[in-house]
Amino acid sequence: MGDKVRVAVVFGGRSAEHAISCVSAGSVIAALDPDRYEVVPVGITPDGGWVLADRDQRLAITDGALPEVTGGTAVSLVGDPAGRGLAVLDPAAAIGPALTEVDVVFPVLHGAYGEDGTIQGLLEMAGLPYVGSGVFASAASMDKEFTKKLLAAAGLPQGDHVVLRDADGAVCPDPAVLDEAARERLGLPVFVKPSRAGSSIGITKVTDWSQFPEAVATAAAVDPKVIVEASVPGREIECGVLATRGAGLPEASLPAEIRLRPGVDWYDFSAKYLDDSVDFDVPADLTAEQTAAVQEAARRAYLAMDCRGLARVDFFLATAPDGSDHLVINEVNTMPGFTPISMFPRMWAASGVTYPELVDRLIESALASGSRPAR
Numbered sequence: 001m002g003d004k005v006r007v008a009v010v011f012g013g014r015s016a017e018h019a020i021s022c023v024s025a026g027s028v029i030a031a032l033d034p035d036r037y038e039v040v041p042v043g044i045t046p047d048g049g050w051v052l053a054d055r056d057q058r059l060a061i062t063d064g065a066l067p068e069v070t071g072g073t074a075v076s077l078v079g080d081p082a083g084r085g086l087a088v089l090d091p092a093a094a095i096g097p098a099l100t101e102v103d104v105v106f107p108v109l110h111g112a113y114g115e116d117g118t119i120q121g122l123l124e125m126a127g128l129p130y131v132g133s134g135v136f137a138s139a140a141s142m143d144k145e146f147t148k149k150l151l152a153a154a155g156l157p158q159g160d161h162v163v164l165r166d167a168d169g170a171v172c173p174d175p176a177v178l179d180e181a182a183r184e185r186l187g188l189p190v191f192v193k194p195s196r197a198g199s200s201i202g203i204t205k206v207t208d209w210s211q212f213p214e215a216v217a218t219a220a221a222v223d224p225k226v227i228v229e230a231s232v233p234g235r236e237i238e239c240g241v242l243a244t245r246g247a248g249l250p251e252a253s254l255p256a257e258i259r260l261r262p263g264v265d266w267y268d269f270s271a272k273y274l275d276d277s278v279d280f281d282v283p284a285d286l287t288a289e290q291t292a293a294v295q296e297a298a299r300r301a302y303l304a305m306d307c308r309g310l311a312r313v314d315f316f317l318a319t320a321p322d323g324s325d326h327l328v329i330n331e332v333n334t335m336p337g338f339t340p341i342s343m344f345p346r347m348w349a350a351s352g353v354t355y356p357e358l359v360d361r362l363i364e365s366a367l368a369s370g371s372r373p374a375r
Contacts, residue, residue, distance in 0.1 A: 004038045007363060008086065008105045010119070011059070012044040012069035015111025016201045016222055019066035024338035025108040026059025026067075027345075031356045037363075040102060042086065043069035048113070050075050052088070081127025104366050105130040106359075108338060111197055112223075115335045116142035131366045133334040137306040141332045144195045144227050147305065154304035156297060157328050159316070160186055160230040163195065164216070173220035175213040178228060183209060186230040192216055194223035205231075232328050234318035235259075237284055239298035240336070240347045241311045242358075243365045250302050252295035253347040255315075257284035282346045290317070290325070297327050305332050309365050312336035312344045 009032075011025030012018050022043075029039055043053040051072030058067045074089040085102035105128050107119050117139030123130045133141065140146045148158045162182050166172035192215035194202040202222030204215035219226045240253035259279045286294065298313040305311070314330040336344040345355050353361070 004036060005363065005367070006038045006040060006101060006103045007032060008040040008042050008102045010042045010044065010105060010107045010109060010114075011053075012046070013109045013111065013114040014044065014046060014048050015109075015113055015115075016197060017110035018046055019061070019068060020337060020339065021108055021110045021114065022057075022059045022067040022069065023061060024110070024342070027338050027340055027342075027355070028106060028108050028359055029059070031359045033356065033360075036360075040086070042075065043072055044109070044114075045069045050077065050086075052086075077122060077126055079122075079126055081125075083126070084128060102128060104128070104363055106363065106366075107132065108335070110335060110337070111201075112142075115333075116196060129366045129370050131309055131362045133306070133308045133311070137308060138334050141305050141307070141311070141334045142196050143225075144193065144331065145225065147332055150304055151301055151329055151332075154300060156301055156304065157326065159232045159328050159330070162186065162228045164226045164228065171225045173216055173224060173226040175216045178212070182228075186228065189231045191229045191231065192219050193227050193229065194219045195225035195227045196223045232316040232318055232330075234316040234325075234328070235284075237286075237294055237315040237317050237327075238343050238347065239294050239313050239315070240344045240351075241298050241302040241307070241313060242348065242353075242361065243309050245361070245364070250299055250307075252298045253351040253353075254283035255286060255291060255294045255298075256343050256347045256350070257281040257286075258343075280341075280343065280346070282343070282350045286317075293327060297329065301329055301332050305334075307332070307334055308369065309362055310334075310336070310344070 009025055009029055011021045013021055029041060032039055041053040043051050043057060052075050053072045060067060075086045076089055078085055078087050105123055107114060107130055109115055109119060115138060117135040120135045120138050140150060145163050152158050162178060164173055164177050166177055189205050189207045192204045192206055202219045204218050206212050206215050216226055236258040237255050239255045241250050244251050259281060261277050261279060294315060301313045302311045312333040316328045316330060317325055318328055319325050338345060345358055348358050
């Protein structure tokens with residue numbers, strides 16, 4: 001291995017975003033300079049098994065077919081910090097001794113069991129440095145309800161929303177608990193979402209209340225907590241945030257805009273990954289004042305959520321009846337997509353940071369922070 005940094009790139013996972021994680025990981029692995037890094041590709045199968053991924057593991061969407069982790073040599077993370085790596089579970093495996101001395105982990109995982117603080121807690125216990133936010137920031141940012149609460153506490157603007165709860169305050173994905181007063185306040189259309197999911201999975205745009213029960217059932221099939229959000233008409237703007245080298249406030253990228261083509265209703269999973277139905281302006285066509293406002297709000301959101309390493313902050317740039325515009329924060333993503341078409345790397349490329357440089361900086365930041373608790 002020499003002086004190379006050994007990077008365990010972890011991908012796949014048990015969430016509905018398994019395939020997108022695989023695609024992101026493929027891009028990250030391709031960007032890692034083989035003269036500087038030794039890559040240990042670790043796939044997590046849909047049922048939670050950890051494997052040293054096969055060399056022929058497909059990590060791209062091919063002819064509309066989504067990739068999936070299906071096989072490899074079974075491995076396990078060593079929980080003892082002295083181990084600092086992975087152990088091969090099959091003693092007859094032909095790949096040599098236990099994989100120890102992993103220097104850093106890049107968990108390119110989206111959704112549950114990866115972006116929600118679970119694997120971050122596991123890595124903290126194992127004493128391994130890792131890319132991205134810690135346990136608390138990951139969990140809070142994954143949950144749309146608590147993202148909104150923390151951002152609102154920091155004085156950052158939110159759209160109107162309701163979390164479905166029963167009379168005792170418990171999470172209850174029952175359409176009947178959204179009373180007429182709430183429906184009147186939210187208006188139509190509304191977006192019915194799983195509170196803890198991404199990539200637009202499980203989301204339905206409701207334009208008539210007769211559609212609401214089915215939309216709630218669709219969201220609840222992904223996550224038992226369901227959130228109902230009022231529509232915010234406006235431009236869809238995103239901004240990347242990156243930890244600065246050394247001390248100092250995080251850096252914000254040039255913003256980008258997502259523009260739906262005529263006939264495309266909203267930015268759903270297909271529009272994001274499978275078809276050619278949106279245009280991206282990177283950077284967005286904004287005034288200097290608007291760009292500065294987006295960047296400042298993105299940095300504030302990153303700090304309010306206690307993020308680390310990186311984040312992508314999604315906004316609506318809405319226009320008031322008097323013609324003035326204002327920002328509304330939609331989401332904070334602690335492990336944004338790293339696919340070839342993903343906005344986070346594209347925004348940083350437009351800001352002068354190439355994809356390989358971006359990956360280098362994230363690994364450097366993780367190594368600099370060590371395995372300190374970040375809950």
